[in-house]
Each structure stands twice: as structure tokens, then as C-alpha cells.
Amino acid sequence: MRSRLATLASIAGLLVATSASAGHHLWDTTEIFSNASGSVQFIELFTAENNEAGLGPFTLKSGANTFTFVTNLSTTATANTWVLVATPGFAALPGAVTPDYTMPANFFSTAGGFINYAGVDIWNYGTVPTNGINSLLRNGTSAGNSPTNFAHQTGHINVATPVPSLQTWGLIALVGGILVLASGLLRKRANDLATA
Template sequence: MTIATLRRLACIFFLAAGFPVQASFHLWTINEIYSNADGTVQYIELTTADAGQQFLAGHTVSTSSTGSATQNYTFGTNLPGDSAGKKFLIATSGFAALGILVPDYVVPNGFLFKHAATLDFSGVDVWNYANTLPTDGFLSLNRNGTQGINSPTNFAGATAQIAPPGGFLANLATRGPVLTGDGVMIGGFIIQGTKPRTVIVTVAGPSLTGAGVPGALANPTLIIIRASDGVVIANNDDWQTQTVPAHATAISAAGFAPANALEPAVYLTLGPGAYTAIVQGAGGTTGIALIGVYMTP
């Protein structure tokens, strides 16, 4: 049973027993953290499935690390509506200055420690992250310990991605669970600059079994969506079967052919902008998969 479930059951108990219950805040879970190399651009994303958890005023978030002073932030206001199915975003002033997304709360630059530390949301959710935060400017650290493409989301439901320092994404791979419904695997990438770039997007599923990964997704499928208008621009099930047959040859020639015929891949030339890759299991199956996004010369 998860900590979030235990907290939810405790809340139900107090309601059923008739004990006075104060306005709630305690069913939020820290979901994702991010830092750039110098710590000026950082964020903390929290999530909850529960209603009535928007009352944050007067509560705190803190971060601590051995040999360093603890840093604290007190929420000055509540969130602006009911919390059911929501996320909220705490970010540094350097993040806010980027202008890509409005954080719900702003903390000083360098609030997060980039090495192993403890992140404490008001004593009700504590994350002892042993892993050093990725500081390549594009990857974030997820609560399950995996790294993924940064995807900060605020309470209004708006989301953004911080572009890597070089201006475009190159040779990125991220692994995670593929579930059903809202639990499908989602990854994003950005093409910046003024010129189109050719990318190959792949998904590993069954081949992960040979690498010792338990519960690998047996038959993944891949969809690519253009973020600017939500249009599906590509989809694939088995990489050797392409809408344009020559693309299978190009994927193989570039050295990015998936190891299993059931794994998908797409070969695309994309204009500047943001794109989303969605991985699902054929027939509603679930398991672990790995998305790779690779720039070709």
C-alpha cells in the first residue's frame, strides 16, 4: 500500500469518526524535480488525485543536504481552485524569467541541492533522492528514480519544456512504465533554431528483456504529435513496416534500427518546435519501454 493511499485512508477515518478536520493539503506527492547546471533554473512538481488539497497557505517546503544549510519556503497563499487531478509547480526566479510557463510559487535560485539531498513537503511527503540531479539542461529526475525529458506543469494545467543549451535535442533515451489510459508513456522534445532537423525516434520493448529488464513491454506502438496544433504527424507499430518504405532503410543505415521487429521507429524531418512522443502497448498491454530520440547529421 502506498504512502499516498495510507494518508487518504487516514483522512477518511477522521471524517467518518466525526473528528474536526482542518482544510487539507496533505495528499500531494512530489512528482518531478529539475535543475540546470548552475542551479538558477529549477523546479519541483507535485501531484494529487484528490479534491480539497489546495489549502497550502502557511505550510512549507524545504530541502536539506549533509554539510549544507537547510533551505525553507513558506507558501503565502492557497492554490486558486479545487485540487482534484491537479499538479502544481514550485520554481526558481530563474525559471520564471524564462517566460515559458508561470509557476504557482517562486523560490530563490539554487533552492534544490543538485547532489543527494532530502526534499520535504511540509512533513507529509519526504523524498530522499540519492541520485545526483541531471544537469544537462534537458533531463529531470522522476520520483521513481528514472530520468526523463523535463515536463513542468502548473496548477492551470499548462506545460512546457526547457530547451537544452545547444538549442536542440540530440541522442536522448529515457525509460519508464507504459500503462493504459492516462498512464501511457509520454516524452517530449524540441527542435530549435530556424532550420528543419531530421530525427529518428525509436521505442525499445521486448528487446529490453535480453538486457535484464523485468516486465518489458511486449509490443509497443509509437505516435508523434506536433505540439503547436495537436496534429498526429507520424505513427508506427513495427519499425520494418513504414508508410514510406525507404524510411526503414534510412533508420537501419543510420545505426538506429530497433533490435526487435515488434519495436516501432519513425524517420522524420521536422521544423522548429515542440513534439510529443506517445508510447502505448498494442491491445492495451503494459510494461517497461524505452524511448530514444536521435538527431541524424
């Protein structure tokens, strides 16, 4: 009888240990974004499964950089949810949703590299768009960024460098200057023809 109880206790212990360690391993990196300077970056993870709230103390790594999740998610209802890890520069932008975790600027290289989540999901990625609008998706394509946090809030940021434009009066002055220059050149040509 004692050996039967010991066996059942061992099996129960293994089941508890397995379920406790299974709370983080089904997240996949789905989208990364960076501006040209790396001051605005985000990494988005997704899981289709419940009971994946145990992110702490696991890590995200890229190159020589490591980010440690210091807390777990607030609920085990994680099926079809995202986790957003972003830089402070991201959080300050219009259209940005609140990130779930904050990582340092220039966390990953825009020239290509890898994102390693907890050793269970490693994405070797190519060049990241740095036009301030597009992000790199897991399938290797780029599209308009769509950062989504754990609260299911999705945003869109635009950090594209604006093309300098002339104000209306500046444009009028430029056109006027061109007309004055052109009329002066025409008068000179007419005078040269008349004296020839």
C-alpha cells in the same frame, strides 16, 4: 438531552477540524529539475484528490532551505492537478509555464538530498541531471522535463549549454588553411626528395 447535544457538538467540531487540516496532506513531489548552476530549478507536486487547496502556511524543505507557501490555491477542485514551484530564472525562459509559486535559486542540491513537503511527503533523491534538458522523476529515472502548473499548462525548457559551432565562413577559412598547409608540406617533401 444536554449531554447528547454536547456529544453531537463535539463530534461536529472534530469533523470540521479534521476536514480543515486535511486540505494539504495528499500532495506528492513528482519531478525536480535543475541546470548546473542551480539558477533554473523547479519542483512539481501532484495530487489525485479534491479539497487539497490549503497549502499555506506549509513548507517545502531541502537541506537547510525552507520555502513557505504563503497562499492557498484558488479552488478546492484539486483532483489530478499539479503545483509548480520554480525559481525566477525558470520563469524567464522560453517554453516555461507560469509557476504557481516562486522559490529562491539553488533551493535544492543537484548532488542528491531530500525534498520535504509539509512533513507528509519526503523524497530522498539521488543525483539530478544538469544537462539542461532532463529532470529527475519520483521513480528515480530521468526524462525530458515537463513542468506542469495548477492551470494544467505543461511546458518544456532547454537550458543546455550550446556547443560552439563555426560559422560557414570560419569553416571555409579553416579548410582553406589546412589545404594551404598541406600543399606547402607536400612541396617541401618533393624538394627534399629531389635534392637527395
